Amino acid sequence: MAKIKVGIVGGTGYTGVELLRLLSQHPNAELAAITSRKEDGMPVADMYTNLRGKVDLAFSSPDKARLTECDVVFFATPHGVAMAQAQELLAAGVKIIDLAADFRLQDLASFEKWYKMPHACPDVLRESVYGLVELNREKIRGARVVGNPGCYPTTVLLGLAPLLEGRAGASPLVDASTLIADCKSGVTGAGRKAELHILFSEASDNFKAYGVSGHRHHPEIVEHLQTLHGGPVGLTFVPHLTPMVRGMHSTIYARIDPKARDVDFQKLFEQRYADEPFVDVMPVGSTPETRSVRASNMIRIAVHRPGNGDQLVVLVVQDNLVKGASGQAVQNMNLMFGLPEDAGLGQVAVLP
Numbered sequence: 001m002a003k004i005k006v007g008i009v010g011g012t013g014y015t016g017v018e019l020l021r022l023l024s025q026h027p028n029a030e031l032a033a034i035t036s037r038k039e040d041g042m043p044v045a046d047m048y049t050n051l052r053g054k055v056d057l058a059f060s061s062p063d064k065a066r067l068t069e070c071d072v073v074f075f076a077t078p079h080g081v082a083m084a085q086a087q088e089l090l091a092a093g094v095k096i097i098d099l100a101a102d103f104r105l106q107d108l109a110s111f112e113k114w115y116k117m118p119h120a121c122p123d124v125l126r127e128s129v130y131g132l133v134e135l136n137r138e139k140i141r142g143a144r145v146v147g148n149p150g151c152y153p154t155t156v157l158l159g160l161a162p163l164l165e166g167r168a169g170a171s172p173l174v175d176a177s178t179l180i181a182d183c184k185s186g187v188t189g190a191g192r193k194a195e196l197h198i199l200f201s202e203a204s205d206n207f208k209a210y211g212v213s214g215h216r217h218h219p220e221i222v223e224h225l226q227t228l229h230g231g232p233v234g235l236t237f238v239p240h241l242t243p244m245v246r247g248m249h250s251t252i253y254a255r256i257d258p259k260a261r262d263v264d265f266q267k268l269f270e271q272r273y274a275d276e277p278f279v280d281v282m283p284v285g286s287t288p289e290t291r292s293v294r295a296s297n298m299i300r301i302a303v304h305r306p307g308n309g310d311q312l313v314v315l316v317v318q319d320n321l322v323k324g325a326s327g328q329a330v331q332n333m334n335l336m337f338g339l340p341e342d343a344g345l346g347q348v349a350v351l352p
């Protein structure tokens with residue numbers, strides 16, 4: 001079988017170089033074009049020496065890259081870039097995986113409010129699929145355009161899905177109106193750019209919340225939780241910046257419905273994710289650590305019920321750059337091209 005010709009727009013950012021790391025080891029993918037406006041002509045391996053001997057290409061400016069000759073193009077760019085080029089690429093038969101938010105929210109008004117730009121192609125948005133594989137696997141197989149989920153939404157949606165999905169007509173397991181997601185991200189979550197709050201002297205040996213009164217991932221999480229739940233959902237979401245380079249830890253709280261007190265929640269999660277290659281439900285009492293998923297596409301979940309009371313606590317860890325971004329994007333590519341879902345994604349986490 002011929003290899004899939006891959007283009008990456010935005011190859012110099014953190015998710016771009018993570019795509020390069022994963023795709024350079026992928027048995028069925030061939031890197032064909034990697035763009036950067038600022039580094040046009042620079043050999044990729046000169047900038048990222050971990051790719052010496054693995055990637056021979058140079059960055060090229062987006063106007064010179066032959067993206068329409070690719071089978072798939074990943075956009076590892078700021079919001080708004082993919083939607084501006086989507087129609088041209090689709091007309092040339094190229095599939096699109098956007099790591100930004102252009103195809104994550106079906107609610108146009110919400111997109112425009114949070115991203116402060118009109119949507120360039122609402123028709124393409126309507127046909128696009130939200131690329132959270134564990135929820136949308138079959139739709140992704142047939143998709144031409146995938147909106148890769150945000151990093152925080154990946155942890156929160158997978159941490160809550162077993163509690164909310166498929167309950168239409170059945171009695172609820174938890175109170176869907178009082179959900180809480182308390183989430184912490186490593187600093188690479190902010191991208192590879194010079195900004196005051198991510199300077200070493202600001203972000204190291206420090207810990208703080210941000211976006212408490214509103215964060216653009218809140219509408220993304222709520223839209224997809226409501227689809228799962230089939231009704232309104234109330235969520236308090238508080239992100240934090242933590243002094244790690246990569247990694248994300250989400251602690252999720254859900255109040256157990258009085259009629260669901262006897263449910264075995266550990267078993268519920270184990271059964272829901274039993275066949276998922278990248279979701280590990282850990283044994284009772286576990287406290288997953290971010291280093292257990294570093295550089296791998298795994299997400300690890302532990303389910304707690306302190307004092308056997310009415311509060312369920314779900315702990316979720318992932319690498320924000322892998323399952324939270326580029327690894328999940330490769331998982332989507334595998335499905336879109338009929339490949340084994342785990343092709344090129346066998347990396348084991350690095351300890352310590």
Ligand SMILES: NC(=O)C1=CN([C@@H]2O[C@H](COP(=O)(O)OP(=O)(O)OC[C@H]3O[C@@H](n4cnc5c(N)ncnc54)[C@H](OP(=O)(O)O)[C@@H]3O)[C@@H](O)[C@H]2O)C=CC1
Nearest residue numbers: 010011012013014015036037038076077100189191192325
């Ligand atoms: N970091 C993370 O943990 C996660 C990030 N994401 C999303 O993935 C996307 C990329 O993130 P990240 O890698 O962190 O970002 P970075 O800021 O690190 O990199 C952005 C890349 O896009 C290129 N770029 C910027 N503007 C344009 C443009 N107008 N046209 C073409 N290329 C452009 C840049 O190169 P140049 O300027 O040289 O062209 C650079 O290569 C973002 O939308 C982000 O929200 C999603 C999940 C997790």
Ligand SMILES: CC(=O)N[C@@H](CCC(=O)OP(=O)(O)O)C(=O)O
Nearest residue numbers: 099100150151152185186189190
């Ligand atoms: C630490 C940090 O700044 N994180 C980013 C989220 C990164 C991400 O995954 O979000 P997008 O793909 O939607 O950009 C933030 O809070 O905006």
